[in-house]
Amino acid sequence: MHSSLALLVPLLAVLTSVSAQTCNQTSLCPSTAPCCSEYGFCGSGYYCLGGCNPLYSNSLDSCKPNPICESANYTLVDTSRILTNYTYFEGNASEYDWVVEEGTIMNTTSSGEAALALLLTENGGGTLMSSTRYVHYGKITTRLKTGRWAGVVTAAITMSSIKDEIDWEFPGNQTTTGQTNYFWQGVIPPQTAGVTETGLSDTYDNFHDYTVDWSPSSLTFLVDGNVTRTIMASDCVDNSTGVSQYPNTPSRIQLSIWPAGISSEPEGTVEWAGGMINWNDPDYVSAGHFYALFQSVSVECNDPVAPNASDTGYVYGPNATLDTPSITFSNTTTELNGGAMIGAGLGGVQGFLVAISIMFALAVHVF
Numbered sequence: 001m002h003s004s005l006a007l008l009v010p011l012l013a014v015l016t017s018v019s020a021q022t023c024n025q026t027s028l029c030p031s032t033a034p035c036c037s038e039y040g041f042c043g044s045g046y047y048c049l050g051g052c053n054p055l056y057s058n059s060l061d062s063c064k065p066n067p068i069c070e071s072a073n074y075t076l077v078d079t080s081r082i083l084t085n086y087t088y089f090e091g092n093a094s095e096y097d098w099v100v101e102e103g104t105i106m107n108t109t110s111s112g113e114a115a116l117a118l119l120l121t122e123n124g125g126g127t128l129m130s131s132t133r134y135v136h137y138g139k140i141t142t143r144l145k146t147g148r149w150a151g152v153v154t155a156a157i158t159m160s161s162i163k164d165e166i167d168w169e170f171p172g173n174q175t176t177t178g179q180t181n182y183f184w185q186g187v188i189p190p191q192t193a194g195v196t197e198t199g200l201s202d203t204y205d206n207f208h209d210y211t212v213d214w215s216p217s218s219l220t221f222l223v224d225g226n227v228t229r230t231i232m233a234s235d236c237v238d239n240s241t242g243v244s245q246y247p248n249t250p251s252r253i254q255l256s257i258w259p260a261g262i263s264s265e266p267e268g269t270v271e272w273a274g275g276m277i278n279w280n281d282p283d284y285v286s287a288g289h290f291y292a293l294f295q296s297v298s299v300e301c302n303d304p305v306a307p308n309a310s311d312t313g314y315v316y317g318p319n320a321t322l323d324t325p326s327i328t329f330s331n332t333t334t335e336l337n338g339g340a341m342i343g344a345g346l347g348g349v350q351g352f353l354v355a356i357s358i359m360f361a362l363a364v365h366v367f
């Protein structure tokens with residue numbers, strides 16, 4: 001599931017009056033609005049930051065470099081390094097570790113241990129929080145408690161600018177399982193599908209460590225340090241075209257809770273998520289929201305080549321192998337306006353919200 005694209009926001013009404021230029025493989029962005037945002041709309045400013053697609057932008061270097069990986073243990077209750085309004089982000093990954101792209105976060109100790117709650121409401125939709133840095137191979141462990149409500153999905157994924165994606169996802173009606181999946185440039189490699197890992201102790205009641213160990217040659221999923229699934233890159237070659245359909249581009253970490261069980265979602269998505277959300281659920285009525293709890297994320301970078309001390313970001317170059325762009329380090333700024341302090345907003349706030357709402361309206365789910 002492309003969970004990051006599937007949060008539903010209540011801004012849909014806005015979109016009817018505005019037309020934003022979309023970008024795709026056959027229609028790159030113009031020089032006046034050079035960057036193709038993660039939601040597939042042309043613009044400037046923060047359109048050029050996290051998720052900006054270099055292949056659909058005006059030129060390969062229109063997007064800002066992707067801030068490079070830094071090994072870290074993020075304690076999510078330390079909210080001082082989480083920017084809650086993405087429209088103010090200027091690309092300084094030393095200033096913020098995370099940005100809330102949509103929705104609401106909240107500190108909580110209700111489960112007995114401090115954690116960050118990502119909220120989901122009927123009118124407000126879900127919550128999506130992205131890392132400001134990218135990982136170009138590495139081991140990522142997220143400690144979380146899932147929701148337990150049919151139609152409500154909890155997710156911890158990696159997502160690249162060209163939609164390479166690695167997923168841990170948790171449909172809310174099944175609290176003893178977790179689902180793993182991966183995509184290459186938005187495509188599910190033909191020989192795989194999502195795999196359900198069973199036999200977990202209740203994922204709503206218990207924190208578990210969900211790990212993705214991603215290297216150029218293999219992808220391993222673990223729960224509490226135990227391997228549950230391994231995928232070899234060599235098995236991901238499409239033998240009819242010779243293309244390696246293995247995730248291989250720098251990716252942000254995205255944590256989310258999103259409503260899959262709502263009437264605007266395709267039937268297959270609703271069913272996958274366990275059915276329609278019951279907004280009269282006693283948990284929802286008493287708390288005023290559904291939630292998923294995220295305690296920590298640890299990142300051990302595993303770049304195939306070590307960066308120079310002055311390198312700050314990853315950039316895309318011409319294809320290194322068939323249909324696979326080359327990735328190199330860059331020492332140019334990852335920040336808007338050359339890293340100089342600028343006023344927030346840039347007149348683009350409205351456009352950003354509109355773009356998001358349009359994208360959410362268009363959200364398409366692929367199994």
Ligand SMILES: *[C@@H]1O[C@H](CO)[C@@H](O)[C@H](O)[C@H]1NC(C)=O
Pocket residue numbers: 021022023024025026027
């Ligand atoms: C690509 O974008 C152009 C311009 O916005 C649009 O007309 C076209 O329908 C898009 N193509 C696809 C396949 O989405």
Ligand SMILES: *[C@@H]1O[C@H](CO)[C@@H](O)[C@H](O)[C@H]1NC(C)=O
Pocket residue numbers: 071072073298
């Ligand atoms: C993260 O925590 C682990 C385990 O305590 C430790 O081995 C590792 O060095 C820490 N990483 C960083 C970057 O601090």
Ligand SMILES: *[C@@H]1O[C@H](CO)[C@@H](O)[C@H](O)[C@H]1NC(C)=O
Pocket residue numbers: 085086087345349
């Ligand atoms: C983020 O900031 C912009 C600009 O001030 C504002 O319009 C928008 O409502 C804010 N979003 C949220 C979720 O607070």
Ligand SMILES: *[C@@H]1O[C@H](CO)[C@@H](O)[C@H](O)[C@H]1NC(C)=O
Pocket residue numbers: 092094095335339340341
């Ligand atoms: C980025 O953030 C860091 C940490 O807050 C700060 O020291 C640095 O000056 C910022 N860089 C720019 C260009 O604003």
Ligand SMILES: *[C@@H]1O[C@H](CO)[C@@H](O)[C@H](O)[C@H]1NC(C)=O
Pocket residue numbers: 077078079080107114
């Ligand atoms: C969350 O809790 C931590 C400590 O437990 C505190 O430092 C932080 O300021 C809190 N954040 C908010 C938004 O309340």
Ligand SMILES: *[C@@H]1O[C@H](CO)[C@@H](O)[C@H](O)[C@H]1NC(C)=O
Pocket residue numbers: 224225226
């Ligand atoms: C693996 O799973 C077992 C329970 O089956 C558990 O006791 C153990 O702590 C887990 N982790 C590791 C690293 O073995």
Ligand SMILES: *[C@@H]1O[C@H](CO)[C@@H](O)[C@H](O)[C@H]1NC(C)=O
Pocket residue numbers: 191234235236237238239
């Ligand atoms: C392509 O061939 C290799 C070598 O025989 C094999 O390991 C791999 O699974 C094949 N790929 C697919 C998608 O079947």
Ligand SMILES: *[C@@H]1O[C@H](CO)[C@@H](O)[C@H](O)[C@H]1NC(C)=O
Pocket residue numbers: 173174271272273274275
């Ligand atoms: C959850 O929903 C899925 C998909 O509709 C269904 O196959 C499964 O049986 C449900 N699980 C439980 C525990 O209700």
Ligand SMILES: *[C@@H]1O[C@H](CO)[C@@H](O)[C@H](O)[C@H]1NC(C)=O
Pocket residue numbers: 305306307308311329330
């Ligand atoms: C490190 O810098 C040298 C000199 O500028 C350059 O040739 C080399 O490609 C750089 N390596 C990386 C990994 O950035």
Ligand SMILES: *[C@@H]1O[C@H](CO)[C@@H](O)[C@H](O)[C@H]1NC(C)=O
Pocket residue numbers: 185319322323324325
């Ligand atoms: C490079 O790869 C992309 C897919 O990542 C593909 O669309 C494009 O056609 C390739 N370009 C060349 C020149 O082969």
Ligand SMILES: *[C@@H]1O[C@H](CO)[C@@H](O)[C@H](O)[C@H]1NC(C)=O
Pocket residue numbers: 310331
């Ligand atoms: C930045 O990279 C360029 C090209 O690789 C190199 O010539 C230059 O010396 C680098 N600058 C620094 C400060 O390392």
